[in-house]
Amino acid sequence: GSPQETAAGGGDSAAPVKVGLVYSQSGPLASYGKQYIEGFKAGLDYATKGTGKVGDRKIELTEVDDAGDPAKAVSAAKDLIGKGTKILAGSTASGVALQVSPIAAQNKVLFISGPAATDAITGANRYTFRSGRQSYQDVVTAKSFIGDPTGKKVVVFAQDGAFGDANEAAVKAVIGGSGATVSSVRAPASATEFTPFASQIKAAKPDLLFVAWAGTTAPAMWQTLDQQGVLSSTTVVTGLDIRASWPTFGAAGSKISFLSHYFDGASDTEAAKAAKAKIPGGTLDLFHPDGFAAAQMVVRAVTEGGDDVDKMIKALEGWSFDGVKGPMTVRADDHALIQPMFQAKLTGSGTDFTATAEKSLTGDEAAPPVTRMKG
Amino acid sequence: MSTVILLALTGLGLAALYFLVASGLSLVFGLADVLNFAHGLFLGVGAYATWWASGNLPGAGPDGFGFVLAVAFGVAAGVLVAVLVELVLIRPLYSRTIEQVLVTVGLSLAGVALLQATWGADARPFPRPGWTRQVTGILGANVPNAGLLLIVAAAVVLGALLAFLRWTRYGLVIRAGVENREMVTALGIDVRRAFTLVFAIGGAAAALAGALGGVYFGTVSPGQGGSLLIFAFIVVVIGGMGSVVGSAYAAVAVGLLQQFVNYYGPSGLGDVCVVALLAVVLLLRPQGFAGKVATA
Amino acid sequence: MTGSMVEAPPAHVPDELTPGRSRWPGLRPYLPLVALAVAAIVPYSTVNLPGIFEGPLNSPGTLQLLAVCLVFGGLAAGYDLLFGRTGMLSFGHALYFAAGVYGTDILVTRAGLPLWQAALLTITGGTVLAALLGAVALRTVGIAFAMVTLAFAQVGAILVARDFGGLTGGEEGLPLDVSGLPAALVGVTNTVNLYWLALAYLAVVVFVVHRVSGSPTGRVLAGLRDDERRIGVLGLDPYLFKLLAFTLAGGLAAAAGVVYCLIVGGASPHVTSSELTLSLLVMVVLGGPGTRWGPVLGGILYMYLDHRLTAFGSSETVDALPAVLSRPLSQPLFVLGTVFILAVYFFPGGLAGLRTRLAPLTRTLSRRPDRRS
Amino acid sequence: MLATRGLTWRIGEVAIVDDVAFDLAPGEFLGVIGPNGAGKTSLFNLITGLRRPTGGRILLDSEDITALPPHRRARLGLGRTFQASSVFGSLTVRENVRLAVQAHRGGSMRLWRRAAADREVAAAADAALDRVGLHHRGTALAGTLAHGEKRKLEIALLLAGEPRVMLLDEPMAGVSAEDVPELVAVIRSLTGDDGRSVLMVEHHMDVILELADRIAVMHHGALLACDTPDTVMANATVQEAYLGEQL
Amino acid sequence: MDPVLTVEDLSVRIAGLHILQGVSFTVAPTGVTVLLGRNGVGKTTTLRAIVGLTPRNGEASGSIRMAGGDLLGRPTHRLVRGGLGYVPEDRDVFAGLTVAENLRLAERRGSVPAYDKVFALFPELDRRGRQRAGSLSGGQQQMLAIGRVLLNDNRLLLVDEPTKGLAPKVVTEVAEVLERVAESVPVLLVEQNLAVVRRLARDAVVLAAGRVAWAGSATELLAEAELTRSLLGVGSGDHHGTPATAGPRKDES
Ligand SMILES: Nc1ncnc2c1ncn2[C@@H]1O[C@H](COP(=O)(O)OP(=O)(O)OP(=O)(O)O)[C@@H](O)[C@H]1O
Ligand SMILES: Nc1ncnc2c1ncn2[C@@H]1O[C@H](COP(=O)(O)OP(=O)(O)OP(=O)(O)O)[C@@H](O)[C@H]1O
Ligand SMILES: CC(C)C[C@H](N)C(=O)O
């Protein structure tokens, strides 16, 4: 054999289409991964009308666990590409998405990023698409809570690192750009005691507090903000995480204004009904729509492009479709996924909480600014 | 002014949490000479067992006596696991310190993964009495009751450990046993039992820390123990390995430093300061604050 | 007691300092070269090893996995220069590896330097960093030394996570900008070149470590491991030699970082974690500290398991088991952790000790036919 | 050759070594005796630099070496053995001695040479092993040696460094009666060569009396007497505090 | 009289080395039985096998009987509680504990510790109760090591090189103490100092090459110059360990 040889992508019109899904089956983001794959399977079923086939060609899924580690994801991606896979999807974590995306570009295969929220994936290169929302869309939704921002004082409370940086930058651009003064309080992601930060926030007396915090310390953080009177003194906005996390907000939950990517009941589309019917448990959650949309995009790409990645890209660019959340559009310029976003309220107590939609933003209302395609 | 009080008291709460985690670690490390990376697992076991008991154990619950019962169950579970670990895994490896470290590393990986396999990776809300969510006004500062609970618990644990070391023969046996196990046996003492006891106490302290940590964080998740462990290690080392009192001082220093720097300094500096404190203490006084090994 | 963790990495006589006792004394020195040659032509083989690798040996996925394993084999061998051969327990070795990974990535991606310059600068920088931090940390010994190195590495981890000036990409990491890289290192079809690069790195490390251990300096390092005070009384400055070992190991780790960055195509904060140092320790002890091949094998095996267990966890065999078994088994870390524990019990002295442990067995096995006849 | 002036080491209030002054002439063999805990080993530790004195000076060839680290002193020709055998346990006996030879001859900071290829080092090491009668044990791991063999290896390590001043700390302790004469002969030969001096702590009085030119007596950290064997043995305090009633 | 201890065909292997290869001897119910032999012959190994301290990587076989029961394989702490006192070769006092704590540790359950007896023998230990054992001089440490064993009633004492590294005066003191102890408890003693042996020993066992080379009356062994030379490698006149010039020598006991 030759060391440079890779398996040929099947040009055979009846050969199965290989789709590689690299996502977190284990590791800290395993539950996001689980929703993603359930959503994907439901979406595939929906888009192929239950056949699992595009034309005569079966869609053959290969699932690989990356455990949230980019190195493992890259290995898996190379392995899949080497075996002739032309379509990669998955990436639960932003770090994974960012490192798999260049691999896809280098090898000219399609990559549809999953729940990873990082803005940097939008416009990363022409081979990279996304099936979920991005931080910017979160922030635009947050802005809708304060009406006219002119002259208002906004504080961002975010963890150190890229996720926090991205959110802070987005708030400065979106809300600061329309007249508000934006300042930030940052804390290490590993912090366990939040009183100093709560005190700093309180001292700043904001009109709106935007919180970008992911991780297991979130409940302690909310409790401290509540105890120190931050939640009752101002409008506090944050993203609504998966269902399992709702009870951890405790009493603080009802004092927060949530922006939401998705929760069960936020929409009542055909796709949502189909997804609900298909997934185990019958209750939709945060990242089911991402998997569902990814499958819809895969089917579209294969239907229009066959084995030709360039054609797949053409077929996806500018494509509008009805996803779980509602109408979605793959923006041709930078492959942002334009999609509706929601405002939500959390009610309930103990372990029993429900989210209700207060308002929904259309895709265009929540659209991120166009970025330049980098590669 | 009230900010300073608030920061000081919450800093002490944090210190108490560090101490609770570190005390067991310090005891096991200082007395049994085992650098126990599985301590985080004991923590997790305590937290999850408390959580489980409060939902499933008859009589246990999130409030009042039920809560005490749940915590007691959690502590018992921590003791059980620690004793099993000592008997099955550590005992055959005494005097092979590096191997012991490896086994505890392996155990921490496997154990936490097992918790995750059983109860999932996501944080679960932790059942706790309503008053622990409230605050108490002290000199104009709203001090969280959970923090005060931690401080009280830490003081009790400190007192109990000191009493154990000072007034029982076990303290003596174990201190001697670390120096020379064989010679303790040659004096007619079953030193293995004493070491199992140290693990049991370490496990109990860890499980209590896990349960009270659950109260403090409001949630329980598989990785919680591990993330606290690194600070606990720092506390143990700064305090002088194996000195329980030293750990208490070190915990207070670390907790307050972190809290105040986080408020007055730029973000992230709190952690850096703690790490710097560790480096400075060790460079100036390699034996740590207390400077004496395996003492009360 | 304070130093007891470090006193005795299970003692092994360095291979290099003992006379060989081989059955084919003439062939023995060439075995490593034979092994190297075999490893070098692996990419030409289409052999399929089902269950062991996903695809044939020459498939990109397999080569990528092998490349990662080889780099870690080398990294572990370099770490063993500290731990197994000099008796220094550093908990912060990940820092120098991370410096290699992030250094290359930042210099290539952010500063736009050509690869060779970036690599050179990074390795030099990593070595200097190790020398500087080592100079401070070596004022302590034993557990204190372990903790000071841990503290330094922790600061590194915090800095990377803080993402100053967007330089490191924080928790998301920093993908490598390949536009300026030699074409031979880019693209899945060129994975084989990365494999060869990793193999070359491993070969260099093994050669360096072997050479150094067998040198007059290596003799001093071995002495340091046993009795530092005695070395001083013999007229040698222990500090200097320890610093030398620390710096050399740091440089080798930085070089590993460069190669790893190319193989993985980016940097992520995983490489800064103290768990990485801990796993280096596991690799070395798993393999056999102070032996020539032990740490290499340990590193390779560890990384192999680390990567492959995720596949094992999601395989159908595991899924088919009852939930009590399949749930834990589908957690790669559960299996990895269990493997360590078992390894500690069943291979004391590491893989390298296996030969001696198996000796009685092989002897009885080979004797049996005689007796029957 | 070697001298101390007012050498003192205190831990807290207690003087472990108390204002010790003595002179060691070239070629002289000075025995050091004194009750257990008198500070003999501590004195050695101060002279070789393993401990820092809290007062006083140490002179080697009239040069003040008080502030030098142990390895610098060794380079100046100061060698010692340890009371509790301290050999490189995981190295072979031969490697132990080669290391000592190499440390003495320089060239230890050579990363890229083959240590085994240095014939001169090997030859010198073998000569030292021969001299203590350990040649046949060359390939054994030093850690597995029996007690008496370790004592001999200690002396071989000392010889390998060709020191001008040798400090021996209880070389006979625990050596079986059978091996004593042999070891005594080796130690006796130490001073035979060109003006080397020896300082030896020993509790076996017959050995001391056989070897020493002068005897120094330490008690409670201080130097009680330093004189010819006969004078010292006749000293009433020495009799009372050290020798006691004989068996 | 029946022996208090009977060792039969004792073999010990450590790390693959066959250190004891079938050692058999008995210890008389009164007085001191001394175990002699060159460095590394296995004297310490023998004592340790008797109290069940054969290291992990070693194994002992054969039989060690005391008052009928076989000791081999029983855990050390049981043996010691059953009345076997052991004074190890390197004293092994707990350096970090005080003298009083060292003694307290040696108290055995179910018997009243005989502090009076110990302090009568070693008044020094009483005076230095609060001192850390690690800061005691070598001789004081040796006294502590012996004292903590004497705190309890024993049926047999195993004492390994109690005079190693001790000043001549202390050697005499230790020998006197052992002499007095041996009046009530049988002692198995390992000793290199022939003067001490001469004074204390009633019976002698000589080990060579992992086996018993000679056993019998100690006086007989030391009286015959040829025997002493061939077994112990020293002329009987060479009283190693005693000053050649000083003081009148006491009569041999
Ligand atoms: N680091 C230390 N801390 C406290 N005390 C010490 C220290 N080092 C030595 N000492 C004490 O100093 C005294 C002198 O000890 P040293 O070892 O020098 O005695 P020595 O004369 O060599 O005795 P021996 O003949 O028993 O070997 C002893 O009482 C000892 O306990
Ligand atoms: N743990 C061990 N591992 C390897 N070898 C050992 C071990 N313990 C003892 N030996 C070996 O067993 C032999 C007998 O040792 P032992 O200590 O019993 O001798 P001894 O007669 O007491 O000698 P000495 O007079 O020097 O105290 C020696 O060769 C020693 O090296
Ligand atoms: C909190 C989550 C929405 C984070 C997201 N999956 C990311 O990794 O960016």
Ligand SMILES: [Mg+2]
């Ligand atoms: Mg001494």
Ligand SMILES: [Mg+2]
């Ligand atoms: Mg012995």
